[in-house]
Amino acid sequence: MPAFKLLLVAACSLGFVSASLSGDLTGTGVRSVFPGDSDYASASKAYNLRFTFNPAAVVYPTTPEEVSSVVKVAYDNNYQVVPRGGGHSYVANSLGGKDGSLVVDMSSMKAITIDSSANTAVIETGNRLGDVATTLNAAGRALPHGTCAYVGIGGHSAFGGYGFTSRQWGLALDPIFAINAVLANGTIVRATEESYPDIFWALKGAAPSFAITTSIEVNTFAAPSYAIVMEYSWNDMDYETAGKSMYSFQNFSLSGPAAPFGGELVIGKGSQEGKVSFAFTGGWYGDEGSAISTIQPWLDVMPSPSSSRLVGDGTYIDSVAQLSGTTLDTSSAPDATDTFYAKSIMTPEGDPMSLEACTAFMQYLASEGFSSNTNWFIEVELYGGPNSKIQEIPNDATAFSRRDTLFTFQLYASSSNYLPPYPDEGFTFLDNMVTSVTSNMPSGWNYGAYTNYLDERLQNWQTLYFADNYPRLRSIKDQLDPHDVFMFPTSVEE
Ligand SMILES: Cc1cc2nc3c(=O)[nH]c(=O)nc-3n(C[C@H](O)[C@H](O)[C@H](O)COP(=O)(O)OP(=O)(O)OC[C@H]3O[C@@H](n4cnc5c(N)ncnc54)[C@H](O)[C@@H]3O)c2cc1C
Numbered sequence: 001m002p003a004f005k006l007l008l009v010a011a012c013s014l015g016f017v018s019a020s021l022s023g024d025l026t027g028t029g030v031r032s033v034f035p036g037d038s039d040y041a042s043a044s045k046a047y048n049l050r051f052t053f054n055p056a057a058v059v060y061p062t063t064p065e066e067v068s069s070v071v072k073v074a075y076d077n078n079y080q081v082v083p084r085g086g087g088h089s090y091v092a093n094s095l096g097g098k099d100g101s102l103v104v105d106m107s108s109m110k111a112i113t114i115d116s117s118a119n120t121a122v123i124e125t126g127n128r129l130g131d132v133a134t135t136l137n138a139a140g141r142a143l144p145h146g147t148c149a150y151v152g153i154g155g156h157s158a159f160g161g162y163g164f165t166s167r168q169w170g171l172a173l174d175p176i177f178a179i180n181a182v183l184a185n186g187t188i189v190r191a192t193e194e195s196y197p198d199i200f201w202a203l204k205g206a207a208p209s210f211a212i213t214t215s216i217e218v219n220t221f222a223a224p225s226y227a228i229v230m231e232y233s234w235n236d237m238d239y240e241t242a243g244k245s246m247y248s249f250q251n252f253s254l255s256g257p258a259a260p261f262g263g264e265l266v267i268g269k270g271s272q273e274g275k276v277s278f279a280f281t282g283g284w285y286g287d288e289g290s291a292i293s294t295i296q297p298w299l300d301v302m303p304s305p306s307s308s309r310l311v312g313d314g315t316y317i318d319s320v321a322q323l324s325g326t327t328l329d330t331s332s333a334p335d336a337t338d339t340f341y342a343k344s345i346m347t348p349e350g351d352p353m354s355l356e357a358c359t360a361f362m363q364y365l366a367s368e369g370f371s372s373n374t375n376w377f378i379e380v381e382l383y384g385g386p387n388s389k390i391q392e393i394p395n396d397a398t399a400f401s402r403r404d405t406l407f408t409f410q411l412y413a414s415s416s417n418y419l420p421p422y423p424d425e426g427f428t429f430l431d432n433m434v435t436s437v438t439s440n441m442p443s444g445w446n447y448g449a450y451t452n453y454l455d456e457r458l459q460n461w462q463t464l465y466f467a468d469n470y471p472r473l474r475s476i477k478d479q480l481d482p483h484d485v486f487m488f489p490t491s492v493e494e
């Protein structure tokens, strides 16, 4: 092979950057990291080590105007752009989900401004959930959001954002009343229900396909005066009992437990074939003393647990820390990594799972799950029940389309040592796990999947993620981003 060809190959594997992109980015004055720079490897590292991508550059703007300048440069040079919040995308979409994207890292934009008379806050999207919770709590306020402190509010609130307060307060995107964002052509907008209503609608559930959100303006909630974490576990449950237990949890959920209650079933590998470990973790945000009575109707039909406990000192912020299991101060310790594949199922509240589907699922976990060499877990998150805030908003009111969900399953399997390579059998293990539920339901069962547990191998993702909202999303994409600047695997198509 001639020498110049070798050089080209080497240049490509490093990620080829046109002279004008690097020159123009340098001209903006925004800190930019390019292939070959000493910090490029760390700047382009994914949370999920199953993915390695080479972005064209990683830039660190400090203001909305700087975000606008770098987007304009990318637009003029025909580069595709992705924002990065906390970097916890399951499929490394905040690195582009492919080589050659411009990554706009928001970590230099971490302001949180609280208005204590209006009970609102403006939160820049470089923040992580732990820092948002801590800062709001210091002012006696709170927001609904997920459990892991290191997840970024940028991606989390762009796609949904579920936590144990969501039945009481909604998803992380629900309290947002205005979104400050940079569009594909670099224009800065403040979108609300009144101004740019189409943009506001699309950003609430599908933001990454349309804009870079620089800050969200939210209505905050009074931090609950009492909060406690509840844990019940049943070691080595046989699969038939586990199927009945999930079914009775569904029955209990449909009966509408009090709204300041939320939680999830957590299922893992048993110590013998035919068995699983079965647990419930929940949060209670109401009167002190009413936590257990709320869940008692379900406990009454369950076998006695191997262990049960209430965790925490009763303060709201301690409950957030207990659920995270890490420090809430995300600047004090580095983020983790993993090597994993994940899938999800959102079950329609109007068409709950049959006992057969619950039992088939547990049978699969107790057999295939016992022999799998992955480290796997299942979470069955309670979204619904007749009094859940998530469902008060109609499915077509925001881009987030699956509000009539009773449970969201997260099916998650890591490689045996949490490092690459990810084993091929890990994909089929999870594919067939989903099928163990869906094949035991009628063929037209209208289940969905959750965009924050993104699955790059998902078939029919348009419908599973966005249901009836997909046609409107496509037409807004066509108007706002005709050149597909904001493109990544599973971005809204034109
Ligand atoms: C350990 C762990 C725990 C989790 N727990 C929960 C949970 O309890 N509940 C829950 O609902 N989810 C949970 N998730 C999923 C999490 O909500 C998503 O992975 C989320 O998208 C991550 O956001 P991020 O900003 O950290 O990620 P990123 O990788 O930075 O972003 C994810 C996506 O959003 C886009 N994006 C990021 N910032 C912006 C922005 N400013 N404007 C527009 N688009 C943007 C990115 O381009 C990318 O496509 C968890 C994930 C992990 C890894």
Ligand SMILES: *[C@@H]1O[C@H](CO)[C@@H](O)[C@H](O)[C@H]1NC(C)=O
Pocket (backbone or CB within 6 Å): 247, 248, 249, 251, 252, 255, 297, 301
């Ligand atoms: C279903 O819930 C009702 C109360 O809402 C309870 O009486 C019944 O025992 C439950 N059935 C199962 C199978 O859990």
Ligand SMILES: *[C@@H]1O[C@H](CO)[C@@H](O)[C@H](O)[C@H]1NC(C)=O
Pocket (backbone or CB within 6 Å): 183, 185, 186, 187, 479, 480
């Ligand atoms: C940028 O896009 C927005 C939304 O489509 C449009 O309103 C605006 O006129 C565009 N600006 C320029 C400079 O093209």
